[in-house]
Amino acid sequence: MPSSIESAEKVGHLTGPVPWVAMYHSVGDCSDDPYRVTVTPERLAGQLSWLRRHGLRGVSVGELLAARARGDGRRLVGLTFDDGYADFLDHALPLLDRWGCGATLFVLPGRLGSDNRWDSLGPRKPLLTVDGVRRAAKAGVEIGSHGLTHVDLTKADTETLRSETADSRAVLESLLQAPVEGFCYPYGAVDHRVVDAVRDAGYGYACAIDPGDLNGVHTLPRVHVGQNDRALRLFLKYRLHRLRRRPVKGL
16 A cells, blocks of 8 residues: 555645745754754744644644645644754754644764764754664654765765665664655755655655755755744745745645
8 A cells, every 4th residue: 555655646636735844953052053054942942832823733744745645734834854963852852742743853874973064164063873863763753864974966976876865765764663754955955866866765755945946745845944033934934935836746
């Protein structure tokens, strides 16, 4: 029997507006944050509270797509956290639990227990260990792949592209002893060749940022949510996302 995500891909018509998927990274001290990848726990709490006050609920991308495949999910918002920062367990997870939200955590299995060395200007932030990823999964967080090592896949050679997509999925599935359905493109960099590699690796969906003319469940657009996003900015991002984005094929 096909999975709910596979069913969503096979739907031949559009059933509603583009899903709203929020993109987070680190949750902690944002006093030194040149790439704007950090929100404080207090700001995240305010943002999750805003969702619930407006009748919305944050969920994993897998849950969001499954709901859409059933013709439901209009009041659901996808919450994603890229890179797999160690602060997710201490700062993000308790707030998600408090507000009854789920999330997808995209991790780098080739850098577990290391840091964000690809961010040359920013402070070094520790990444989750193997045990940390397992703890997040046990708590109900959907785990997806962000590639092995956080490289621009549009510039990768064939072998590197295969390793960053297929091998990262295999490593995570071995680590979790569970299927891994989701992928997230590092830097949001994606083209037709990269999408084909992700699809061939067996992922049910993939998250981008602004995929341009690419459209489908393997190039889901997302909205960056940062420290400056209070109630009014969140409202505008939520409304404008649906006005500016094309409906996703198959959803």
